[in-house]
Amino acid sequence: MAIKTIFEPFRIKTVEPLRITTRQERDSILKKAGYNLFSVRAEDVLIDLLTDSGTAAMSARQWAGLIDGDESYAGARSFYRFENTVKDLTGFKHIIPTHQGRAAEKILFNIMGGQGKVIPNNTHFDTTRANIEVSGAEAVDLPVKEALIPSLVKDFKGNMDITALERLLKEKGREHIPLVMMTVTNNSCAGQPASMGCIRRVSELCRSYKIPFFIDACRFAENAWFVKTREPGCKGRSVKQLAQEMFSYADGCTMSGKKDGLVNIGGFLAMNDDELAQKARNILIVTEGFPTYGGLAGRDLEAFAQGLEEVVDEDYLKYRIRSTEYVVEKLDALGVPVFKPAGGHAVYLDAKAFLPHVPPQHYPGHAIACALYLEGGIRSCEIGSVMFGKTDPATGEFQPAMLEMVRLAIPRRVYTQSHMDYVVECLAEVFAQRDKIRGMRIVWEPPILRHFTARFEPL
Numbered sequence: 001m002a003i004k005t006i007f008e009p010f011r012i013k014t015v016e017p018l019r020i021t022t023r024q025e026r027d028s029i030l031k032k033a034g035y036n037l038f039s040v041r042a043e044d045v046l047i048d049l050l051t052d053s054g055t056a057a058m059s060a061r062q063w064a065g066l067i068d069g070d071e072s073y074a075g076a077r078s079f080y081r082f083e084n085t086v087k088d089l090t091g092f093k094h095i096i097p098t099h100q101g102r103a104a105e106k107i108l109f110n111i112m113g114g115q116g117k118v119i120p121n122n123t124h125f126d127t128t129r130a131n132i133e134v135s136g137a138e139a140v141d142l143p144v145k146e147a148l149i150p151s152l153v154k155d156f157k158g159n160m161d162i163t164a165l166e167r168l169l170k171e172k173g174r175e176h177i178p179l180v181m182m183t184v185t186n187n188s189c190a191g192q193p194a195s196m197g198c199i200r201r202v203s204e205l206c207r208s209y210k211i212p213f214f215i216d217a218c219r220f221a222e223n224a225w226f227v228k229t230r231e232p233g234c235k236g237r238s239v240k241q242l243a244q245e246m247f248s249y250a251d252g253c254t255m256s257g258k259k260d261g262l263v264n265i266g267g268f269l270a271m272n273d274d275e276l277a278q279k280a281r282n283i284l285i286v287t288e289g290f291p292t293y294g295g296l297a298g299r300d301l302e303a304f305a306q307g308l309e310e311v312v313d314e315d316y317l318k319y320r321i322r323s324t325e326y327v328v329e330k331l332d333a334l335g336v337p338v339f340k341p342a343g344g345h346a347v348y349l350d351a352k353a354f355l356p357h358v359p360p361q362h363y364p365g366h367a368i369a370c371a372l373y374l375e376g377g378i379r380s381c382e383i384g385s386v387m388f389g390k391t392d393p394a395t396g397e398f399q400p401a402m403l404e405m406v407r408l409a410i411p412r413r414v415y416t417q418s419h420m421d422y423v424v425e426c427l428a429e430v431f432a433q434r435d436k437i438r439g440m441r442i443v444w445e446p447p448i449l450r451h452f453t454a455r456f457e458p459l
């Protein structure tokens with residue numbers, strides 16, 4: 001018999017109860033939170049799909065590593081274990097631990113950014129963009145055009161537009177472009193993967209211009225799984241080998257361990273260049289800590305090293321990517337507009353198609369996220385005009401975001417298939433009632449990053 005069920009390849013040793021609220025309770029919780037899900041207490045959430053960052057469940061071996069961690073200030077055993085693991089995986093010469101991904105970004109752009117510089121990426125994540133802009137440099141997104149068509153099923157919609165990159169390199173040259181980056185998977189473009197072929201071509205182009213190439217490696221294992229299963233000639237190779245090949249094309253990387261590191265905190269910056277590494281460590285000592293712990297405890301480094309070894313396990317990745325695909329397939333079959341094909345870490349709803357009667361200035365994605373919380377206590381996140389829309393202060397004209405999305409990010413090893421079935425059921429109900437959903441209005445907003453603290457009212 002050919003068994004088709006792909007199950008969670010782990011059993012549960014520790015459980016955390018979920019608090020079930022009533023619709024009436026959720027109604028008043030939402031009102032009190034000014035209809036902003038970031039202001040809702042986690043205790044009042046049943047299924048929390050706000051982010052896949054720092055929300056993973058650690059394994060028994062990782063928990064054991066916490067006890068085993070060496071807390072020496074300098075030269076701790078846990079650092080060397082971590083350094084060996086990362087070197088084995090990435091091949092980079094210098095491994096610099098940081099407290100999370102954005103700390104690695106801050107150090108990198110502090111050294112390589114600055115006024116007049118331009119830094120391209122397939123799509124920058126918001127903290128990457130913010131760190132580049134804080135340095136005075138310009139962050140440029142060069143996604144492939146297919147990335148912007150939600151319903152288009154294509155293999156590597158997370159790729160970079162290589163023609164556009166070449167044009168930019170030709171126009172600006174290495175005096176203005178200190179480095180090129182690629183984010184795998186492409187979080188801001190619906191968690192879509194980048195192909196090995198694209199990464200290789202970007203690398204070759206960078207080498208011909210003598211410009212360093214860095215990878216934002218948060219979700220490197222998920223990306224490598226897509227490469228293994230989709231890219232011709234890759235099926236016979238292990239995910240770890242494919243990840244090693246990918247890193248071999250780059251001169252360095254930034255990484256948030258809170259994703260594919262399977263830890264709740266941690267990150268690193270890695271590179272081959274000695275001089276650059278020296279500069280990075282000088283900043284590290286001032287802002288993060290001594291180079292053998294860099295803002296983390298020894299036990300964190302131990303759990304992080306273990307997580308990096310576990311994340312390339314192919315039974316885990318098969319289940320992980322299948323669980324996202326499973327939700328996308330079910331929603332698609334019900335007619336709920338989702339980004340296709342399924343990405344790695346999250347399900348993205350196409351809010352414009354979901355609520356065609358709600359214009360971008362009435363925040364359709366945010367309205368869906370609130371309706372889903374009200375329906376089932378599920379927390380998701382708008383990635384649309386609340387996050388990226390702007391009102392021109394001079395003309396008062398509203399500029400919508402490129403896409404109106406709702407992201408349901410799936411924490412690693414946390415929820416089971418029945419939790420996901422529940423999510424699908426609640427979303428189907430919200431979709432069935434979509435005609436009754438009106439948009440939202442902002443009643444208060446801060447000057448920057450308004451999505452975290454703004455207050456809303458339903459229209």
Ligand code: F0G
Pocket residue numbers: 050051052053100101102103125127128183187216218256257258266267
């Ligand atoms: N790069 C990417 C692609 C990310 O998705 C994130 C974080 C970071 C860098 C920054 O890492 O949080 O450790 O400082 N993404 C989270 C998310 C917050 O919800 O997508 P960090």
